[in-house]
Amino acid sequence: MKHLLKKTGRLLFAVFVAAALCGCGRYFDMEGTPGNQRADTLTVPANEDLIVVGVSQMGSESVWRTAHTNSIQTTFTRDKGYFLIFNNARQKQENQIKAVRSFISQQVDYIILSPITEDGWDTVLQEAKDAGIPVILTDRRVNVCDSSLYTTWVGSNFLEEGKKAGVWLEEYLQEIGQEQKPVNLVVLRGTEGSTSMMGRTAGFEYITRHHENWCILESVNAEYTTAKGREEMKKLLQKYNDINVVVAQNDDMAFGALEAIYDAGKTVGENGDMLVLSFDGTRDALKMVQSGAISVDVECNPDQGPYLSMIINKLENDAAVQRAYYVPEQVFTTENVGDFIEERNY
Ligand code: GYE
Numbered sequence: 403m404k405h406l407l408k409k410t411g412r413l414l415f416a417v418f419v420a421a422a423l424c425g426c427g428r429y430f431d432m433e434g435t436p437g438n439q440r441a442d443t444l445t446v447p448a449n450e451d452l453i454v455v456g457v458s459q460m461g462s463e464s465v466w467r468t469a470h471t472n473s474i475q476t477t478f479t480r481d482k483g484y485f486l487i488f489n490n491a492r493q494k495q496e497n498q499i500k501a502v503r504s505f506i507s508q509q510v511d512y513i514i515l516s517p518i519t520e521d522g523w524d525t526v527l528q529e530a531k532d533a534g535i536p537v538i539l540t541d542r543r544v545n546v547c548d549s550s551l552y553t554t555w556v557g558s559n560f561l562e563e564g565k566k567a568g569v570w571l572e573e574y575l576q577e578i579g580q581e582q583k584p585v586n587l588v589v590l591r592g593t594e595g596s597t598s599m600m601g602r603t604a605g606f607e608y609i610t611r612h613h614e615n616w617c618i619l620e621s622v623n624a625e626y627t628t629a630k631g632r633e634e635m636k637k638l639l640q641k642y643n644d645i646n647v648v649v650a651q652n653d654d655m656a657f658g659a660l661e662a663i664y665d666a667g668k669t670v671g672e673n674g675d676m677l678v679l680s681f682d683g684t685r686d687a688l689k690m691v692q693s694g695a696i697s698v699d700v701e702c703n704p705d706q707g708p709y710l711s712m713i714i715n716k717l718e719n720d721a722a723v724q725r726a727y728y729v730p731e732q733v734f735t736t737e738n739v740g741d742f743i744e745e746r747n748y
Contacts, residue, residue: 404718405453405511452485453512453714456505460518460542461493463593463626464654465684469748470541470704474514477707484711495519499526506533512714513537515552519595520545527551538713540706542597553717556709556727560598563700564605566733567649567679570698572609574677582615587647588638589621590631590655598702599626602651602681619645624655631658639666648678653687656680656696670695683734685746691739699739703729704748 455478459471471490478484487510491497495518505513506529513535517523523544530537531551539555546552575581589606592599603621610616619642624630631650638645639662648663648670650656656678660670668675671694680687683701690696709727716723734742 404720450480450485451483452480453483453718454485454487454508454510455512455514455714456487456501456508456510457489457514458498458501458505458516459488459490460498460516461491463493464652464682465686465748466652466654466682466702466704469684470516470706472748473705473707474540474710475707477711482711491518493518495522499523502526502530502537506530506535509533510535512717514710515539515544516541517544518542518593520597520600521595524548524551536717538710540710541704554713554723554725554727556706556713557729558598558601558702558731559728560601561605561608563598563681563702563731564602564607565609566605566700567602567681567698568606568609570700570733570735571647571677571679572613574697578672585613585616585646586642586644587616587618587649588635588642588645589618590624590634590648590650590659591621592624592626592651592655594623594625596626599651606649624650624658626652626654628654628658628661631655632662633658635659635662636665639663639668645676648676650678650680652702653680653682653684653696653699656687656690660690660695671697683731683746684748685743688734688739688743688746691734691736692743694736697735699734701731701734703731705729 457474462468475488478486487505489501491501498518502513502515503526513530515537520543524546527537527546528551537552539552541557543555544552591603610618620638622634624634631654635658648659650659659678663670670676670678677697679698680696681700681702683699687696687699691699706729713723
């Protein structure tokens with residue numbers, strides 16, 4: 403197995419560093435994970451044939467992100483043959499770059515990166531390539547000059563997600579016979595420069611362009627968080643008194659927007675002042691779809707750990723991998739949400 407060669411290198415490197423540090427025992431200062439207790443030093447047990455995986459997660463900004471992290475942490479466990487080094491960058495790209503460099507210096511077998519934004523990765527990914535460490539992207543993508551700087555990517559078709567929300571609105575307006583009436587929309591966008599934000603925005607706007615009677619009054623950055631969603635929605639309600647549709651690019655922002663809408667004495671849903679469209683499909687949001695507070699929730703599947711371990715297994719056996727792996731997703735509405743809400747575990 404490929405990682406065994408690296409394991410020898412790691413052990414020799416660790417011995418060398420230990421000797422250089424007079425054997426003080428602290429080779430690397432690493433943030434460990436609950437599954438592998440805190441790893442102050444990279445102490446992959448010599449008698450265990452473990453694949454060492456360094457994961458740089460962007461943060462914990464949303465319920466979806468927590469589920470994404472959980473999928474990774476429950477996949478890369480010791481009993482499944484992995485030693486997981488997990489780093490939470492707390493929404494800062496520079497922390498992700500530091501983590502990747504730390505993984506490189508520890509000669510991990512694989513690096514998994516969930517990049518907060520698409521730009522700014524060329525240098526550090528070149529360093530990983532020079533070190534012979536495959537980089538696998540999850541959730542969001544990177545915009546690099548040399549596409550060989552990462553091996554593959556696992557995630558959602560965000561453009562399709564945006565289109566699905568637009569198509570739902572088209573069909574809804576047709577059903578209620580208001581397809582010709584003016585529709586005023588506001589958009590709460592996710593993290594600026596992120597793949598999911600750009601894809602959902604482009605997909606929804608693709609549909610919007612087919613409707614001259616649809617008007618996006620304003621599109622604002624609400625950073626995928628509930629607090630920012632509430633803050634920005636409050637401003638939009640103070641600015642506009644004729645909002646018909648709120649497009650929140652994730653459930654957390656939708657939760658914040660609903661708080662602001664209710665605080666303003668407005669109502670939502672089929673017979674309310676405005677409709678709320680959302681993305682992700684978390685359990686609490688699906689309950690709001692069931693109640694009608696959220697009209698439609700376009701699923702974004704965070705369960706990407708199994709795909710990542712399948713890819714590593716292929717790479718370990720020199721098998722070919724695709725350049726992209728799309729996770730399955732659907733659309734939740736008041737009509738179908740009852741069939742799925744009980745199984746939703748996040
Ligand atoms: O929709 C949101 C998270 O990139 C798909 O990031 C991900 C998005 C997801 O903060 O909840």
